[in-house]
Amino acid sequence: MSADLDQVLSKSLQQRADAGSPIDPQPLLHVAVARGRRMRARRRAATLLAAAAIAGTAVITVWLPSQHATTPVSPAPSPSAALDVDLAKLPAADGQPGAAARPDLVGSDPGLLHFSVDTLATARRVAWTSAPGLETADVQRTDFQVYVALAQSQQRFSALPLAFSSGPRTEMSAPVGVSLGDREATLSTSRPWKEKNGLEGRIYAFEWQPVSGLWARVEVQTTSQERAEQILRQVRFDQTRRCVLPFRPSSLPAGATVPDCDVALAQDSPAVFRSGGWTVVDGQRRLSVQAHAFEPDTDDDRPPLKAGPYHAYADPDGRSWTMRVDGLLITATVETRKNPFTQAEVLQILGGLHIAEQVPDPGTW
Incomplete structure (x- = not known):
């Protein structure tokens, strides 16, 4: 990525933050710049990520277990609502209990998400993460945005870098007590900003225990507390979804494990899949394996391995290796300098990847 493009991305992201949007531009910029220094095909993938970050911020919602939403939340008036599409495509984990029934399972299996945001997923982009002790979802719609995090311990929420409230220019009020159904919660709000429709938007950040042993934090960007609570009630804690990707490991070095999973779907991606991956961990050694959708480009002057x-x-x-398979640009990056994974181990992991027969169809992953 050229220095000029670095400056353009930095200026664009900083202008968005100065305008009052609650997004921290620095992590996004660092990702775009780091990836942009690689080969031309990978620069295209990084540019797509940066453009998506500039276009909108991430979001999600949570449902109260004492209620059961069966219809999507009514959309707010939006001239671009037609851009949203149904991205509720993660397959159900049949026979697996949701967070309400088994809060002790939240964050225990990288292949599972113990909640659902399906009724909110008519969106531009939806992303999910399952990591040790934490599960999240992120829904970006044209009429609202939400960030949701579930954990067994409230302390797990002390560092949520993707939460709206964590932005350096975002000022949140002191929390006040509110009721969510029959549960007590706290609510913090940001300073307002003007939406395109003339209404005032805010961040509404709720934190509570939907059931004993389960903590939820939901941050909604919308125009009123009433609507924020309506959106929040769409999250289902009585359902479980599988965290799936169009590629999965089948050959790991002895002693290595995969403790996490993240996947993002987008309406403007060539095959619905936008990005995602997982981490290979062996003691202190860490290897990130991430994939992005890309337009075919075989121009690479490096010798193949x-x-x-x-x-x-x-x-x-x-420190990094890439390969292109069936519209996926897959990158393996060593994250630890001391005793890192060797090239032979990385090639073993990449060579053992199982690629879905139908990359555009999450039901086959």
Whole structure:
């Protein structure tokens, strides 16, 4: 990525933050710039990520277990509502209890999400994460945005870098007590900003225990507390979804595990899949494996390396490897400098990837 483009991204993201939108531009910029220094095909993927970040911020919602929403929340008037599409495509985890029934399972299995945001997922982008002790969802719609986090402990919410309230320019009020159904909660709000429709938008951040042993934090960007609570009630704690990707590991080095999963779907992605991946962990060693949708481009002057049935390409820095398979740009990046994964181990992991037969269809992942 050229220095000029770095400056353009930095200026655009900073202008968005100065305008009052509750997004922290620095982490997004760092990701875009870091990826942009790689090969031309990977620069295109990074530019897509940065553009998506500039276009809108992330969001999600949570449902109260004493109620059961069966219809999507009514949309607010929006001239661009037609851009939203149904992204409720994560498959159900049949036979697996939701967070309301088994809060002790939240954040215990990277392949499961113990809640559902399906009735909110008519959206531009939806993302999910399952990590040790934490599960999140992120729904970006044209009429509202929400960030949701579930954990067994409230302390797990002390560091949520993607939450709206964590932005350096975002000022939140002191929490006040509110009721959500028969549960007590706290609510903090941000300073207002003007929406395009002339209404005032705010961040409404709720924190409460839907059931004993389960904590939820939901941050909604919308125009009133009443609407924020209406949106919040759409999250289902009595359902479980699978965190799935169009690629999965089948060959790991001895002793290595995969403790997390993240996946994002978007209406403007070539095959619905936007990005996602997981981390390979062995003691203190960590290897990030991430994929992004990309337009086919075979122009690469690096010598190929054999990775099972695939060809991988090593970056000059010796810390990352890429390969292109079925519209996916897959990147493996060493995250630890001391005793890192070797190239042979990385090629073993990449060579053992199982690619879905139907990448555009999450039901086949």
